[in-house]
Amino acid sequence: MDRTLRTRLAAKLADRLTGPIRQRHDQTEIRIRPADLIEVMRVLHDDPELEFVILADLAGVDTGDTMQVVYHLWSNKTPDWLRVIAEGLPRGDPRAPSLTGLWPGAEWMEREAYDMLGIVFEGNRDLRRIYMPPDYKSFPLRKDFYLPDDSARGPGGGVRHVEEPYAPLAATTRSIRRTVKA
Amino acid sequence: MTAPVQPHYPHPSADDPRIMLDAQIGQYEQVPPYPPRTEREAEFYTLGDGEMFLNMGPQHPSTHGVLRVVLKINGEKVVDLDPVLGYLHRGVEKLCENSDYHHIISQIDPLEYVSSLFMEWAPVMAFEKLMDVQVPRRAEYIRVLTGELLRIASHALFQGWMALDLGGLTPILYSFIERDEIVEMLAAVTGQRMLFNYFRIGGVNGDLNHEFMSRLGDWMSRAAVQHEANIGLLNENEIFVRRMRDIGRVDRDTALRMGVTGPNIRAAGIPFDVRRAHPYSVYPELEFNVPVRGSNGGGDSLDRYLLRLDEVRESIRIIDQCLHEMPDGPVMARLPRLMRPRPGRAWAAVESPRGLFGTYVISDGTDQPFRFRIHDPSFVHLQLVGMLMKDNLIADTMAVMASLDPVMGGIDK
Incomplete structure (x- = not known):
């Protein structure tokens, strides 16, 4: 845990954070609104005291109620990984700004998040499906996507609050009906 | 004599931009040209003067797996390329x-x-x-x-x-x-x-x-x-x-x-x-x-x-x-x-x-x-x-x- 990173982040981004800065093990976590994403990332990338130059990961997350885009960054100025969570994307129409202006390498990761979860990254010039066939309509990593051949389900199955293991029909039709203009 | 059975698949219409691959089973071609979805796709699948497409893969031995690469070439020169993933996607x-x-x-x-x-x-x-x-x-x-x-x-x-x-x-x-x-x-x-x-x-x-x-x-x-x-x-x-x-x-x-x-x-x-x-x-x-x-x-x-x-x-x-x-x-x-x-x-x-x-x-x-x-x-x-x-x-x-x-x-x- 890098305490100084916490103070640096609080000083630079105080008005942009939507929650407290959390630290655990070797990770520091900040939460922001998706609308502030580009500005926050520019500060993190360009500020000489932060210099998060490497985008280690971009992950889409469906929490069941809302969607998130989670970024992991690395900098030489801190021993911690920085996790930036852009939270509160509505599940009906999840949209986030694209980071391809800052890290062109985010393009495929954003395509993947679109393909798997249906998150639309505005500004990504190639937001096509990347794994699934082009005529595929559903988003497999969404939590209402039912896994028909679910033999791996362990004793914890059915416990979770967001996945409905016994309502496949409603769940699948809901996700198939969704269309997103890419 | 009974009347011949009518096929139940839809016939391709003149305004359908997709190409019918096999009229018997009603299967459409899944590769471009179909209407482009993104800016980049439109740019890539538009051919300039003297250019052509070349498909490499998915069974090419040098692709280290199953990868298809669509090359846009001009003679021996590669102008642009579009990797197509997903052949090995297992979720x-x-x-x-x-x-x-x-x-x-x-x-x-x-x-x-x-x-x-x-x-x-x-x-x-x-x-x-x-x-x-x-x-x-x-x-x-x-x-x-x-x-x-x-x-x-x-x-x-x-x-x-x-x-x-x-x-x-x-x-x-x-x-x-x-x-x-x-x-x-x-x-x-x-x-x-x-x-x-x-x-x-x-x-x-x-x-x-x-x-x-x-x-x-x-x-x-x-x-x-x-x-x-x-x-x-x-x-x-x-x-x-x-x-x-x-x-x-x-x-x-x-x-x-x-x-x-x-x-x-x-x-x-x-x-x-x-x-x-x-x-x-x-x-x-x-x-x-x-x-x-x-x-x-x-x-x-x-x-x-x-x-x-x-x-x-x-x-x-x-x-x-x-x-x-x-x-x-x-x-x-x-x-x-x-x-x-x-x-x-x-x-x-x-x-x-x-x-x-x-x-x-x-x-x-x-x-x-x-x-x-x-x-x-x-x-x-x-x-x-x-x-x-x-x-x-x-x-x-x-x-x-x-x-x-x-x-x-x-x-x-």
């Missing part, structure tokens, strides 16, 4: 979200079959952070030892593949000899040749045994000499060197902006190695250098090739230190069989032979992760190919693609 993330924490290790193993121990290492580390598990030091040393062995095997295979893609048939045979010795060694301790399923949450599955140690000692006595001999096979081959030099140059800024990691970023002159940049396991206690290549203008294919050979030397050093400093003790922490970590999030990244391999896990308190995200370095590196190939010859596609060392199993997840 590993979804499978892992529906498996319990122990099961995930075997689910993620075949993800990238060339360096599968690293595929186990990252999630295991993430779970240990999630559950605050302290791993015994002997287990950490064993992880480093087996991991570095597999790194050598992976780089040896890379060397052979690289030559094979450029038309040299002999080196792959020597690579497989090298790899086979290591893989047999690991099979002695893990029971498997390829998908080891060896790391566990809180340690490793079983201590090192006599067969492993005797094979390792045998191999270590000639590893360095054998490595230099393998290097000599190719490095002084003029055709090989001249086909690799000045091809696919990546400069420092591009490497950072494109999210390149691993040997590919170090070949561009940036000493970013997760083992040093964000130390994990017992790497802080071990002595090794982070080799860097490339001049001010960045690194070309030859730099990326040579850098991996440098890394093998460092890996042999690490193995030597592991053997000398390996402590005694247990190889597994005492943990319950059924794990239900408290709700939380954890990210862990390791330096796999291809670069930063990371996993992001969200726990909701059940015995299965709520979200399991896999970040594979090859996936990011493959984006570079489109950028590097512009205005090169078709034959050089392979020299560039192979030097980035992608493995489709990891890319397609």
Whole structure:
């Protein structure tokens, strides 16, 4: 845990954070609104005291109620990984700004998040499906996507609050009906 | 006489832009030209003067898996290219979200079959952070030892593949000899040749045994000499060197902006190695250098090739230190069989032979992760190919693609 990173982040981004800065093990976590994403990332990338130059990961997350885009960054100025969570994307129409202006390498990761979860990254010039066939309509990593051949389900199955293991029909039709203009 | 049965499939209409592939079964063609979906697709699938498309793959032997690349060519020059992924997509993330924490290790193993121990290492580390598990030091040393062995095997295979893609048939045979010795060694301790399923949450599955140690000692006595001999096979081959030099140059800024990691970023002159940049396991206690290549203008294919050979030397050093400093003790922490970590999030990244391999896990308190995200370095590196190939010859596609060392199993997840 890098305490100084916490103070640096609080000083630079105080008005942009939507929650407290959390630290655990070797990770520091900040939460922001998706609308502030580009500005926050520019500060993190360009500020000489932060210099998060490497985008280690971009992950889409469906929490069941809302969607998130989670970024992991690395900098030489801190021993911690920085996790930036852009939270509160509505599940009906999840949209986030694209980071391809800052890290062109985010393009495929954003395509993947679109393909798997249906998150639309505005500004990504190639937001096509990347794994699934082009005529595929559903988003497999969404939590209402039912896994028909679910033999791996362990004793914890059915416990979770967001996945409905016994309502496949409603769940699948809901996700198939969704269309997103890419 | 009965009336002929009318086909129930819809007839193609004149205003349907798609091309009917087979009128009998009503199947449409799934490749362009259909109306473009994105700006980039519209740009790519518009042909200029004298240009044509060429499909490479998905069964091309040099694509290291099942990858289709649509090349837009003008004569022998590649104007642009569009990689088409997904032929190997198995939905590993979804499978892992529906498996319990122990099961995930075997689910993620075949993800990238060339360096599968690293595929186990990252999630295991993430779970240990999630559950605050302290791993015994002997287990950490064993992880480093087996991991570095597999790194050598992976780089040896890379060397052979690289030559094979450029038309040299002999080196792959020597690579497989090298790899086979290591893989047999690991099979002695893990029971498997390829998908080891060896790391566990809180340690490793079983201590090192006599067969492993005797094979390792045998191999270590000639590893360095054998490595230099393998290097000599190719490095002084003029055709090989001249086909690799000045091809696919990546400069420092591009490497950072494109999210390149691993040997590919170090070949561009940036000493970013997760083992040093964000130390994990017992790497802080071990002595090794982070080799860097490339001049001010960045690194070309030859730099990326040579850098991996440098890394093998460092890996042999690490193995030597592991053997000398390996402590005694247990190889597994005492943990319950059924794990239900408290709700939380954890990210862990390791330096796999291809670069930063990371996993992001969200726990909701059940015995299965709520979200399991896999970040594979090859996936990011493959984006570079489109950028590097512009205005090169078709034959050089392979020299560039192979030097980035992608493995489709990891890319397609």
